[in-house]
Amino acid sequence: MSVAPTKMFGAAIKRREDPQLITGQGNYLDDIKLPGMVHAAVLRSPYGHAKILKIDTSRAQAAPGVVAVFTGADMMDINPLPCAWTAASGRVQNNINTPRALAVDVVRFVGDPVALVLAEDRYTARDALELIDVEYEPLDVVVDGRKAVEPGAPQLHENAPNNIVFEWDCGDKAKTDAAFAAAEVAVKEEIINQRLLPTPMETRGSIARYEPSTQEFTVWMTSQAPHVMRLLLTAFVFGIPESKLRCISPHVGGGFGQKIFCYNDMAFTMWAARKIGRPVKFVEDRSENFKYSTHGRDHITVAEICGTRDGKITGLRADTIANLGAYISTIAPGIPTTLYGRILSGVYKIPAAYCRVRGVYTNTAMVDAYRGAGRPEASYLIERMIDRFAAEIGMDPAEVRRKNFIQPEDFPYDNGLGLLPYDSGNYEPALDKALATIGYKDFRKEQEEARKQGRYLGVGISSYVEICGVAPSAWIGLPGEGWGAGLWESANVRVHLTGQVVVTTGSLPHGQGLETTFAQLVADELGVPYENVLVEHSDTAGTPFGYGTYGSRSAAVGGTAIHKSVTKIKEKAKKLAAHMLEANPDDMVYEDGKVYVKGSPDRSKTLAEIALQASVAYSLPEGMEPFLDETTYYDPPNCTFPFGTHIAIVEVDIETGRVDLLRYVAVDDCGPQINPLIVQGQIHGGITQGVAQALYEQAVYDENGQLLSGTLMDYAVPTAAQVPHYELDHTVTPSPVNPMGVKGAGEAGTIGSAQAVMNAIIDALSPFGVKHMQMPATPERVWRAIHSSNNHN
Amino acid sequence: MIPSAFEYYAANSVDEALKLLAEHGDEAKILAGGHSLLPAMKLRLAAPTVLIDINPIAELRSINVGDKVTIGAMTTYASLLNSAELKAALPVIAEAVDQIGDPQVRNRGTIGGALAHADPAADLPAVILALGGTLTAQGPEGTREISIDDFFVDMLTTSLEPNELLTTITLPKMGAGEGASYVKMVQPASGYAIVGAAAWVKLNADGTVAAARVAITGAGPKPTRLEEVENALVGGASSEEAVTAASEAVSDELELLGDIHASEDYRRAMVKVYTRRAILKAIKAAS
Numbered sequence A: 001m002s003v004a005p006t007k008m009f010g011a012a013i014k015r016r017e018d019p020q021l022i023t024g025q026g027n028y029l030d031d032i033k034l035p036g037m038v039h040a041a042v043l044r045s046p047y048g049h050a051k052i053l054k055i056d057t058s059r060a061q062a063a064p065g066v067v068a069v070f071t072g073a074d075m076m077d078i079n080p081l082p083c084a085w086t087a088a089s090g091r092v093q094n095n096i097n098t099p100r101a102l103a104v105d106v107v108r109f110v111g112d113p114v115a116l117v118l119a120e121d122r123y124t125a126r127d128a129l130e131l132i133d134v135e136y137e138p139l140d141v142v143v144d145g146r147k148a149v150e151p152g153a154p155q156l157h158e159n160a161p162n163n164i165v166f167e168w169d170c171g172d173k174a175k176t177d178a179a180f181a182a183a184e185v186a187v188k189e190e191i192i193n194q195r196l197l198p199t200p201m202e203t204r205g206s207i208a209r210y211e212p213s214t215q216e217f218t219v220w221m222t223s224q225a226p227h228v229m230r231l232l233l234t235a236f237v238f239g240i241p242e243s244k245l246r247c248i249s250p251h252v253g254g255g256f257g258q259k260i261f262c263y264n265d266m267a268f269t270m271w272a273a274r275k276i277g278r279p280v281k282f283v284e285d286r287s288e289n290f291k292y293s294t295h296g297r298d299h300i301t302v303a304e305i306c307g308t309r310d311g312k313i314t315g316l317r318a319d320t321i322a323n324l325g326a327y328i329s330t331i332a333p334g335i336p337t338t339l340y341g342r343i344l345s346g347v348y349k350i351p352a353a354y355c356r357v358r359g360v361y362t363n364t365a366m367v368d369a370y371r372g373a374g375r376p377e378a379s380y381l382i383e384r385m386i387d388r389f390a391a392e393i394g395m396d397p398a399e400v401r402r403k404n405f406i407q408p409e410d411f412p413y414d415n416g417l418g419l420l421p422y423d424s425g426n427y428e429p430a431l432d433k434a435l436a437t438i439g440y441k442d443f444r445k446e447q448e449e450a451r452k453q454g455r456y457l458g459v460g461i462s463s464y465v466e467i468c469g470v471a472p473s474a475w476i477g478l479p480g481e482g483w484g485a486g487l488w489e490s491a492n493v494r495v496h497l498t499g500q501v502v503v504t505t506g507s508l509p510h511g512q513g514l515e516t517t518f519a520q521l522v523a524d525e526l527g528v529p530y531e532n533v534l535v536e537h538s539d540t541a542g543t544p545f546g547y548g549t550y551g552s553r554s555a556a557v558g559g560t561a562i563h564k565s566v567t568k569i570k571e572k573a574k575k576l577a578a579h580m581l582e583a584n585p586d587d588m589v590y591e592d593g594k595v596y597v598k599g600s601p602d603r604s605k606t607l608a609e610i611a612l613q614a615s616v617a618y619s620l621p622e623g624m625e626p627f628l629d630e631t632t633y634y635d636p637p638n639c640t641f642p643f644g645t646h647i648a649i650v651e652v653d654i655e656t657g658r659v660d661l662l663r664y665v666a667v668d669d670c671g672p673q674i675n676p677l678i679v680q681g682q683i684h685g686g687i688t689q690g691v692a693q694a695l696y697e698q699a700v701y702d703e704n705g706q707l708l709s710g711t712l713m714d715y716a717v718p719t720a721a722q723v724p725h726y727e728l729d730h731t732v733t734p735s736p737v738n739p740m741g742v743k744g745a746g747e748a749g750t751i752g753s754a755q756a757v758m759n760a761i762i763d764a765l766s767p768f769g770v771k772h773m774q775m776p777a778t779p780e781r782v783w784r785a786i787h788s789s790n791n792h793n
Numbered sequence B: 001m002i003p004s005a006f007e008y009y010a011a012n013s014v015d016e017a018l019k020l021l022a023e024h025g026d027e028a029k030i031l032a033g034g035h036s037l038l039p040a041m042k043l044r045l046a047a048p049t050v051l052i053d054i055n056p057i058a059e060l061r062s063i064n065v066g067d068k069v070t071i072g073a074m075t076t077y078a079s080l081l082n083s084a085e086l087k088a089a090l091p092v093i094a095e096a097v098d099q100i101g102d103p104q105v106r107n108r109g110t111i112g113g114a115l116a117h118a119d120p121a122a123d124l125p126a127v128i129l130a131l132g133g134t135l136t137a138q139g140p141e142g143t144r145e146i147s148i149d150d151f152f153v154d155m156l157t158t159s160l161e162p163n164e165l166l167t168t169i170t171l172p173k174m175g176a177g178e179g180a181s182y183v184k185m186v187q188p189a190s191g192y193a194i195v196g197a198a199a200w201v202k203l204n205a206d207g208t209v210a211a212a213r214v215a216i217t218g219a220g221p222k223p224t225r226l227e228e229v230e231n232a233l234v235g236g237a238s239s240e241e242a243v244t245a246a247s248e249a250v251s252d253e254l255e256l257l258g259d260i261h262a263s264e265d266y267r268r269a270m271v272k273v274y275t276r277r278a279i280l281k282a283i284k285a286a287s
Helices: A018-022 A058-062 A122-129 A173-181 A226-238 A264-276 A286-291 A375-393 A397-404 A427-438 A440-452 A514-526 A554-581 A607-616 A676-695 A748-764 A779-788 B014-027 B037-042 B077-082 B084-089 B091-097 B103-108 B111-117 B124-131 B227-233 B240-247 B264-286
Strands: A038-044 A050-056 A066-071 A113-119 A133-138 A164-171 A185-196 A205-211 A216-221 A245-248 A280-283 A296-307 A313-323 A353-360 A456-465 A489-495 A501-505 A533-536 A588-591 A594-597 A600-606 A628-634 A643-653 A658-669 A726-730 B007-010 B028-031 B050-053 B063-065 B068-072 B134-139 B142-147 B152-154 B165-172 B178-186 B193-203 B209-217
Touching: A038 A122, A038 A264, A038 A286, A050 A113, A058 A066, A066 A122, A066 A264, A113 A122, A113 A264, A164 A173, A173 A296, A173 A313, A173 A353, A185 A375, A205 A264, A216 A226, A216 A264, A226 A245, A226 A264, A264 A280, A296 A375, A313 A375, A375 A397, A375 A456, A375 A748, A397 A427, A397 A456, A427 A440, A427 A456, A427 A643, A427 A658, A427 A726, A440 A456, A440 A643, A456 A748, A489 A554, A489 A607, A501 A514, A501 A554, A514 A533, A514 A554, A554 A588, A554 A594, A554 A600, A554 A607, A554 A628, A594 A607, A600 A607, A607 A628, A643 A748, A658 A676, A658 A748, A658 A779, A676 A726, A676 A748, A779 B264, B014 B028, B014 B050, B014 B134, B014 B165, B028 B037, B063 B084, B068 B084, B077 B091, B077 B103, B084 B091, B091 B124, B091 B178, B091 B193, B091 B264, B111 B124, B111 B165, B124 B165, B124 B178, B124 B193, B124 B209, B178 B264, B193 B264, B209 B227, B209 B264, B227 B240, B227 B264, B240 B264
Parallel strands: A038 A280, A216 A245, A313 A353, A501 A533, A658 A726, B007 B050, B028 B050
Antiparallel strands: A038 A113, A050 A133, A066 A113, A164 A353, A185 A296, A205 A216, A205 A280, A296 A313, A456 A643, A489 A501, A489 A628, A588 A594, A594 A600, A643 A658, B063 B068, B068 B165, B134 B142, B134 B165, B178 B193, B193 B209
């Protein structure tokens, strides 16, 4: 027996990507400069809603350095961008009310693109925008989802009466109504999940190059899903063979979902590059990113929960208006339906639940997936309502949770909302661990003492479950449930003749460290040094088709595809080693990078020796192809369902309403962790985005459709100095869905956190009779809640 | 985030800067730390065709502590924060500067830039108002002194003439029985003040208030002295009750502003709270 190499799975090693990225050696979109490249600038609508009467581009065309100016009318030979998620049983069509490369005839939100300037440099292009004369006829504007469905509201699209995109529901309405009718206690609350700006550190953009001799496009894009973009842009937008487009994601500086989608700049850079015969580059500035690229959340929900006086929840009902903005973004309809309503009952065994969702158009930027995508909205809602219910019956919120948890023996658990069954879970230990870490019992005493001194402390609990590994064709492949295709993932693993292992994957990182975690996984499984594993990704030329990286799916789905390819490599290696050793293939054992004959470990071949033989191919077993090269397309049977409990402690200055987040404990269970350091990083970032939603961030439109929070001077993304140290811990409940048992950790922090903070604030204010408050809990909002309560003197 | 075209001149002396100002007139903007001007230019909210960079003028970067404290207009926040001498003479400056922006802003931003730009939510204007500073401006006709009380005219507008350059800020040292303080509610995105309050007090031996200057920033169109509060304080006790009562004297006529971060009503309530907190802290420093 050889000495086992250090186990890499589970090792908290530093990311191999970082030395390059943190020393400024990365290659982001804006670093790419092609010979002959022109720079694009976009003239955008200053109106929330208006008819375009006339566009005069002549002065801009004549400006020195300007190469060309185009309007939407010029680009009618390409199709609108497709919507890929035909939610509500296909009632949302692929091509209805989706955006065009540039707006035609009507603009529907501030930032809607009206004209495109191409110039020799970015400054000239920007200056020329001011030389374009557009005559608008302003139309009435509606920005609030509730108002958009009222009679007489301004109408955005003729084919969508009352601005309704779709009406969708899930659960059992009759049973739920009956549960409420029979309930001892019922509480009702309007829950607003405010609109957020995803704010990746790198803004979005694309560079297109066209080769007339072969009619081939190459597009560099800040994308989380280059293969999907290739499909959508060729088959839907341009109507050209898929083979005529190569998509490349260079280093991508964060996405948070915003970079999953098919955007107009991909289309107009391609169109313009073909038109003028020069490469075209477009990079958003921050203001454009805020105005145009997709936003997140924006739900207004009437939520109701009912149960018994002794704390048993018997029913949950929600009626949600999801503001989707002016047009339908790539997967927008799926976020407030499939990824929200179907997980609304969270970690609780609720016998009757029903959720109705109306997606609506408003004169605002498009809304689509943002970190967590539907699950934060669901988790916030149920966790707020649990606390609301607990307060109503006078029971400790931890006890109400404990009393209603789905139990370990209930898995696989069908929540009755149309989801595949929850794979595995053990919710109470995570709650207990978090309560113990925060010192819950002692805190309650401290809280009581503090109140006597006029200090208002509060504690908030959030027990969440979420959906990761969003892929199974058995669910997401159903028409209306997903992209109309299973989101399987691919991986090719090759062992080159030097023994070096090359992994190519359809998943790709935009900050998650997949080059590191995937290499860790392969190093362990193949028993080769971690350094010998190279992970290639992000280029449609050279990687197998894959659906990309989002929904915390890369480890559970992409990772499993790799795992399966590695298993195939090992099988082939065993056969070849048996041939080399003149042994029976059935007697071969693969262990620590070697294949040996069972019972005779000294009769062995290393993987490198086998790979060399496979490559040289001089003497291979009958029928065996040369080279160790295996590809897997993995369609998982189910999603994975990570969970955990987060607890926050706050202090509220009741004189000013200022909230201090004093402590934050998170106990997460994402199954076995491939790299705990990376998991912790994901949790830290995730919690910060949730805390930001609770305390700081909100996209604000005025009634004319102007984005008032349009710069980082007004949209408060917190820095490290504005959040506390996080106390992290975990439990480990493996998923039965994949061989590694991994579940996913990319979004859990965000999904679990906002409600922990809000519950803590409302707990702190309970002496004032405050029962609910909308996010973000700005000082003024908290101050008003205190002052409008009956118990304030 | 792409500014329109401009010409750039680096001035190596005050005279050179004044000459350039005279030459380019209204078209020109003085570039100090640039943390307000450059973002405004990138958003095309400002589009000066000429920038006169006064960063090379070494004579404008100085801190002198004698009978009075004189500070060169181009002294950075970081220099103010790191000067032990200044901290001993006027600890409130470091207390306030420590609440400005972040290290990047403090390394570039200057005291003169903050005053001359007159952002209604900047921190130092309130502090200099409370300390009763005197500003020295230099123009083609020579130098003149401007009391800080006459300096802030309106939002982003000061009594500096277009052809003048702010060169020096002169402040009285903290004497016996005197104390000052600056407190603020921070706007979480920008770091500016939603409400900032600065107070300077002089106490009599018996603990009564001999003199007081109180100023606020962030809440209205310009940094403003709260004379009603000062009057209510002077001659009275320095107790919490007295200070609370004096803070309530904020005039209902005081012009305040509302925005997406805080309404006018809320700011009015917070002016009283932060004024009280600043005065109490100043009293503590004085006693």
